[in-house]
Amino acid sequence: MSSPDANGGSADRALAFFQDRFSLDDASLATALDTALERQVDYADLYFEYTTTDSVSLEEGIVKSGDRHLEQGVGVRAVRGERQGYAHSDDISVESARLAAGTARAIADETKDHAPVAIKTANTAHDLYPVGTAPTDVPVARKVDWLNEIDAYARARDPKVSQVMASIVCQHKHMLVAGSDGTRVADVLPLVRVNVQVLAADGTRREVGYQGAGGRFELEEMRNPAKWKGLVDEAVRIALLNLEAEACPAGAMDVVLGPGWPGILLHEAIGHGLEGDFNRKKTSAFSDKMGQRVAAEGVTVVDDGTITGRRGSINVDDEGTPSKRNVLIDNGILVGYMHDRLNAELMGVEPTGNGRRESYAHVPLPRMTNTFMLAGEDDPEEILKSVENGLYAVSFGGGQVDITSGKFVFSASEAYRIENGQIGRPVKGATLIGNGPDVLKRVTRIGHDLALDEGVGTCGKDGQGVPVGVGLPTIRVNDLTVGGTEG
Amino acid sequence: MSATQAEMEAVVQRALDAAARAGASQADVLLVEGDDREVRVRGSEIEFVKQAQERGLGIRALVDGKEGRQTSIVSTSDLAPDAIERMAAEAVALAKATAADPTAGLPDGGFAEEIPDLALFDAQDRNVALEARIEDAKRAEAAARDFDPRIDNSEGSQASSGYARVVYGNSLGFVGSYESASHGLFSEPLAREGDSMQRDYWMTSGRRLSDLEDAASVGRKAADRAIRRLGGKSIKTCEAPVIFDGLTAPSLIGQIASCVSGYSIYRESSFLGDKLGEKIAASEVTIIDDGRLPGGLGSKPFDGEGQPTRRNTIVENGELKTWLLDTYSGRKLGLDSTGSAARGTGSAPRVGTTNLWLEPGEKTLDEMIAELDRGLIVTELIGMGFNPTTGDYSRGAAGLWVENGEILHPVEEITIAGNLGDMLQSIDRIGSELAWRGRTASPPIRIASMTIAGA
Numbered sequence: 044m045s046s047p048d049a050n051g052g053s054a055d056r057a058l059a060f061f062q063d064r065f066s067l068d069d070a071s072l073a074t075a076l077d078t079a080l081e082r083q084v085d086y087a088d089l090y091f092e093y094t095t096t097d098s099v100s101l102e103e104g105i106v107k108s109g110d111r112h113l114e115q116g117v118g119v120r121a122v123r124g125e126r127q128g129y130a131h132s133d134d135i136s137v138e139s140a141r142l143a144a145g146t147a148r149a150i151a152d153e154t155k156d157h158a159p160v161a162i163k164t165a166n167t168a169h170d171l172y173p174v175g176t177a178p179t180d181v182p183v184a185r186k187v188d189w190l191n192e193i194d195a196y197a198r199a200r201d202p203k204v205s206q207v208m209a210s211i212v213c214q215h216k217h218m219l220v221a222g223s224d225g226t227r228v229a230d231v232l233p234l235v236r237v238n239v240q241v242l243a244a245d246g247t248r249r250e251v252g253y254q255g256a257g258g259r260f261e262l263e264e265m266r267n268p269a270k271w272k273g274l275v276d277e278a279v280r281i282a283l284l285n286l287e288a289e290a291c292p293a294g295a296m297d298v299v300l301g302p303g304w305p306g307i308l309l310h311e312a313i314g315h316g317l318e319g320d321f322n323r324k325k326t327s328a329f330s331d332k333m334g335q336r337v338a339a340e341g342v343t344v345v346d347d348g349t350i351t352g353r354r355g356s357i358n359v360d361d362e363g364t365p366s367k368r369n370v371l372i373d374n375g376i377l378v379g380y381m382h383d384r385l386n387a388e389l390m391g392v393e394p395t396g397n398g399r400r401e402s403y404a405h406v407p408l409p410r411m412t413n414t415f416m417l418a419g420e421d422d423p424e425e426i427l428k429s430v431e432n433g434l435y436a437v438s439f440g441g442g443q444v445d446i447t448s449g450k451f452v453f454s455a456s457e458a459y460r461i462e463n464g465q466i467g468r469p470v471k472g473a474t475l476i477g478n479g480p481d482v483l484k485r486v487t488r489i490g491h492d493l494a495l496d497e498g499v500g501t502c503g504k505d506g507q508g509v510p511v512g513v514g515l516p517t518i519r520v521n522d523l524t525v526g527g528t529e530g
Numbered sequence: 531m532s533a534t535q536a537e538m539e540a541v542v543q544r545a546l547d548a549a550a551r552a553g554a555s556q557a558d559v560l561l562v563e564g565d566d567r568e569v570r571v572r573g574s575e576i577e578f579v580k581q582a583q584e585r586g587l588g589i590r591a592l593v594d595g596k597e598g599r600q601t602s603i604v605s606t607s608d609l610a611p612d613a614i615e616r617m618a619a620e621a622v623a624l625a626k627a628t629a630a631d632p633t634a635g636l637p638d639g640g641f642a643e644e645i646p647d648l649a650l651f652d653a654q655d656r657n658v659a660l661e662a663r664i665e666d667a668k669r670a671e672a673a674a675r676d677f678d679p680r681i682d683n684s685e686g687s688q689a690s691s692g693y694a695r696v697v698y699g700n701s702l703g704f705v706g707s708y709e710s711a712s713h714g715l716f717s718e719p720l721a722r723e724g725d726s727m728q729r730d731y732w733m734t735s736g737r738r739l740s741d742l743e744d745a746a747s748v749g750r751k752a753a754d755r756a757i758r759r760l761g762g763k764s765i766k767t768c769e770a771p772v773i774f775d776g777l778t779a780p781s782l783i784g785q786i787a788s789c790v791s792g793y794s795i796y797r798e799s800s801f802l803g804d805k806l807g808e809k810i811a812a813s814e815v816t817i818i819d820d821g822r823l824p825g826g827l828g829s830k831p832f833d834g835e836g837q838p839t840r841r842n843t844i845v846e847n848g849e850l851k852t853w854l855l856d857t858y859s860g861r862k863l864g865l866d867s868t869g870s871a872a873r874g875t876g877s878a879p880r881v882g883t884t885n886l887w888l889e890p891g892e893k894t895l896d897e898m899i900a901e902l903d904r905g906l907i908v909t910e911l912i913g914m915g916f917n918p919t920t921g922d923y924s925r926g927a928a929g930l931w932v933e934n935g936e937i938l939h940p941v942e943e944i945t946i947a948g949n950l951g952d953m954l955q956s957i958d959r960i961g962s963e964l965a966w967r968g969r970t971a972s973p974p975i976r977i978a979s980m981t982i983a984g985a
Contacts, residue, residue: 108601108602109603109624109627110603110624112876115606115608126577126579127578128578129578129581129582130580131584133583133585133586133608146581206799251917293983294767326683326729404582440914443914443926447720448759448762448928450912450943452925452926471920471922474913474926476913476943476944476983478943525945526915526924526944526946526947526981
């Protein structure tokens with residue numbers, strides 16, 4: 044691999060890694076792709092991956108175990124029309140790639156003459172997460188010491204804290220993707236995450252509080268005491284708050300969502316519904332709504348894979364397309380879907396840099412990166428005051444959507460009643476349910492306080508998990524169904 | 531390319547020897563080799579074909595510390611002798627960085643002495659060509675699409691076949707292995723009428739291809755479920771009886787099992803933590819986990835620590851009889867393992883279920899509907915609104931509204947909420963139909979009253 048990539052950085056390091064360690068050079072990539080192209084296929088690609096993950100976890104005051112996992116292999120895909128053949132091997136070599144190519148191309152019967160693939164360096168456009176020290180190279184002993192600090196700090200916060208569980212999870216991933224059009228792109232992706240969970244007990248009542256944070260940056264960034272102590276403070280605060288929380292009301296009411304993580308609303312309610320595969324197949328509640336109003340005026344939603352250091356950010360997607368900032372909803376009007384190569388090709392549009400996969404063992408799908416609503420002009424306090432009686436939801440656990448009916452849910456981990464425009468008593472176990480194509484039309488206020496989440500989101504689709512981010516300013520949504528137990 | 535059992539056992543032994551040389555006082559090794567195929571047909575097109583062989587090796591190394599053992603887990607797919615040697619050394623070094631835990635360690639004994647044949651695969655199925663599975667998917671897809679003119683689209687029909695060989699060995703001399711297979715067929719059609727578009731699914735799975743439900747029947751049932759959701763609407767917020775059908779009830783049973791896992795008990799994070807020996811559910815409720823059901827999708831001859839699997843009655847006539855335990859959580863609670871260790875190559879043993887089910891009752895689902903004055907049948911649940919520490923339960927649901935014993939209309943955009951502890955006590959009907967579609971099964975269940983939040 045002679046010519047360095049335009050941006051240098053992580054792309055060069057990844058190329059050098061695969062060449063030095065596995066002797067993968069341009070000629071060998073071309074050979075494997077040629078095998079796939081011996082049949083009548085439109086496109087083929089190779090995806091090489093070498094990922095190290097380590098995690099250290101603490102409970103009952105001691106670091107009980109250290110884990111280290113190596114995931115390596117190559118996935119080969121052949122595409123013809125809507126058809127995809129996929130094969131993978133856990134051995135990184137040209138021979139394995141050729142064998143897999145022979146299997147993947149079986150979706151096409153006819154043989155075809157083709158010009159030999161000429162590998163060329165593609166511009167990766169970004170270098171969003173340069174790190175000096177890979178997080179997996181930080182000595183385990185340092186992580187152990189840090190977890191012990193977290194444990195001591197959490198227990199000192201409040202005598203009601205009865206259990207502390209904490210973990211530091213680090214990942215370092217090398218990937219290289221080569222397509223039959225000759226495109227060859229590589230990247231090195233760091234990912235860190237620190238998790239703190241505490242159990243608070245008061246008499247017979249027990250409640251859990253959780254807070255985590257992370258992203259694609261050096262682990263050292265999380266060592267800032269303001270950062271990690273902030274996580275612990277939050278976990279303890281939420282656990283203690285839940286000890287006081289009352290049963291949640293049930294029924295339709297006006298809801299104010301706080302900034303940051305409540306952006307999961309966007310992810311579930313509209314994000315999945317705007318993924319290209321569902322719209323190409325017309326199985327989404329958003330199919331054929333392009334150019335139509337799907338949200339209130341003032342609502343602009345983007346999916347942006349290009350934010351430095353974010354958990355959902357990627358220099359290139361897992362098909363080699365540079366990530367982009369894609370506007371999905373512009374001032375209430377649906378203007379864009381998120382695409383991988385296959386669905387973009389079939390719908391006659393350009394890929395948007397959203398073709399992602401969990402690992403070499405998985406086929407790429409259109410997936411989100413960092414999805415958020417742009418800030419509005421309202422004062423968050425004024426938004427709360429505008430609601431006479433309702434629910435103020437500040438933090439959430441998971442969510443899920445039925446793409447076809449458009450119905451989505453997400454579950455609050457911190458929420459309060461709003462009584463006469465004031466934040467009232469905390470409530471527990473609030474699940475919100477709504478209809479994706481319709482919920483954003485009922486957004487009546489948008490705050491000026493856009494915040495992105497802390498960097499802990501993982502999105503699941505077709506059994507594949509990928510790291511994502513969300514964000515939201517404070518917003519008011521009218522008439523959302525809240526699933527509590529109190530009538 | 532597939533290794534023989536003897537070759538795999540040799541790799542496990544090599545890893546155990548390497549761990550000992552590197553300084554581990556105890557070690558265990560899990561080696562899994564799999565061969566998976568998956569096909570999806572959408573409309574008349576074969577949309578996706580995937581074939582893969584995978585393998586994974588996991589080493590758990592235990593090193594004697596001052597007051598207990600230090601533990602690490604290392605995993606890889608690189609089985610070359612020098613890679614295994616390196617990995618074992620890395621595992622020992624990693625373990626030495628952790629704290630000594632007086633509870634950590636291999637089981638003291640009691641390893642499986644025989645490996646019973648649990649009918650986990652049918653050798654004949656190995657010869658079934660990929661084309662035959664494509665044909666299954668095509669038949670399911672065609673049956674779904676032909677079921678009704680309102681079925682005009684789909685997410686496709688998917689067939690899968692996987693074969694695996696598991697070898698587990700430890701430094702106390704136990705080595706065991708078994709082969710298994712699992713086959714599945716899944717169909718997910720879309721129905722459309724006016725502005726309403728709905729999807730639903732039906733599936734079948736089993737250890738042998740001959741266990742699977744007929745492909746056309748899978749497609750028809752999926753289509754019927756999608757059609758009956760058309761025109762769904764929300765309802766007014768109310769309290770009413772709720773029937774979980776055979777597809778949604780197993781999730782409740784799984785949640786109960788997660789709350790009797792030894793880990794959640796010693797961590798004091800289960801709402802059932804102080805209820806052993808108490809009546810936690812209606813008298814008709816008996817819940818069993820049995821790792822040795824012949825042909826069961828959760829069956830295995832030994833667990834993730836080499837302990838024999840067995841039948842554990844978790845709840846008997848409403849009374850909570852046992853926790854589910856592996857060695858570690860058992861020691862924490864002063865109890866023996868229940869043979870419930872689940873283990874992947876990249877993870878330490880944890881408690882898991884095998885074949886888990888609720889014992890069936892007397893009435894068919896149709897009879898349960900016929901005697902319902904007013905209430906909800908839940909046919910789909912979404913979201914994860916369950917808190918095991920408190921038992922608080924609130925999930926998104928879709929289903930059917932019943933009045934005077936008749937299904938009136940489909941329901942959607944609602945939540946159902948309650949507390950699992952109260953819900954268990956107020957189970958007042960258990961259906962007679964028990965069908966296995968995975969590792970957890972349940973007949974339909976009726977809860978006397980839950981809060982339904984809607985419009």
